[in-house]
Amino acid sequence: DAKTTQPNSMESNEEEPVHLPCNHSTISGTDYIHWYRQLPSQGPEYVIHGLTSNVNNRMASLAIAEDRKSSTLILHRATLRDAAVYYCILRVQGAQKLVFGQGTRLTINP
């Protein structure tokens, strides 16, 4: 499984944008980039995914580098409820399983 590298932790302030980076230099052409987050004592929840183009949904935006070796999850206006561990995961096209890395623990300050 292709590996992702994320900072262990990040901190931001409420109502400010947050940019969570992810490096995946060994990504293959058919790997999808997925982001999930896990709130304390809960199961993970889907945030967003993409292949090559930038993606937007109601939760976040995903910016994918042109060479696809890195991506950035953008929370446009963080709230206290966004405090969680964010996981960047590469999923092989056609495969179903997800292999979680260590993720980034995001702290939001009021």
Place this chain on the structure above:
Amino acid sequence: GAVVSQHPSRVICKSGTSVKIECRSLDFQATTMFWYRQFPKKSLMLMATSNEGSKATYEQGVEKDKFLINHASLTLSTLTVTSAHPEDSSFYICSAIPIAGGSYNEQFFGPGTRLTVL
């Protein structure tokens, strides 16, 4: 939205006993479910892929005789931790992929089951 439940949410048992954890997809059907375990402050580790009507596929290093998985219907998978020991204490999480839509793009996770073995 798609909801996955787990039962029980917490369980405490004595060493040597077996514990069964249920994972249900409440409003969708899933031919494939996954089981993960998570130790405190650590990431999720995929244990096995549960396939309805067939044997589960275990990840390397996971003992299939220790962690019995049964996926008897399109909405239910069970994980039985046999002869549990304190080192099996962990947070067990399941996930499921809906059949409808045929997309692999989103897994829905259960809330997790915290197992404590005394």
